[in-house]
Amino acid sequence: MHLTFAPTIMTKIQIINKSPHELPAYQTEGASGMDVRAWLQETVTLLPMERKLIPTGLYIALPAGCEAQIRPRSGLAIKKGLTLINTPGTIDSDYRGEVMVPMINLSGEQQQITDGERIAQMIVAKYEKVEWESTELLEGTARGAGGFGHSGAH
Secondary structure, three states: OOOOOOOOOOOOOEEEEOOOOOOOEOOOOOOOOEEEEOOOOOOEEEOOOOEEEEEEEEEEEOOOOEEEEEEOOHHHHHHHOEEEOOOOEEEOOOOOOEEEEEEEEOOOOOEEEOOOOEEEEEEEEEOOOOOOOOOOOOOOOOOOOOOOOOOOOO
16 A cells, blocks of 8 residues: 655755755655754774764754754664663754764764765654743643553563
8 A cells, every 4th residue: 555645834944055965855755853963074983881962063043943853863872782871862953053963873883984974864744832820730631640550560
């Protein structure tokens, strides 16, 4: 069975790309995340449990009410044990610096990151600002205060 996707409303976002690599891009029609590439002068080696900020050469101007979330790529996580230490990372609409990706090697072996390698996914999402309303009692629900492991599902 072939799925068809309804046309999506696109939001235009200003971007500066100082790297020689293509802009973040969706790899499939139904993808929600755009792959982001490393921009490196030389290959980076990460030892087990080592963390490094990886540059992308990208600078973005998000509209107010939007954020960019930086998330791990599942392929890198399963194949190399590479993931992000702050996930999802948030890029706020008023940030204008370079998009940097904080990577960590969770494998037992050193891993390499090469220039142009797809290292993360970027998802642009809308959010709402909140105004707190102090109260002494919260509205009840069937779940109540049940937290971690509350559902008992296996």
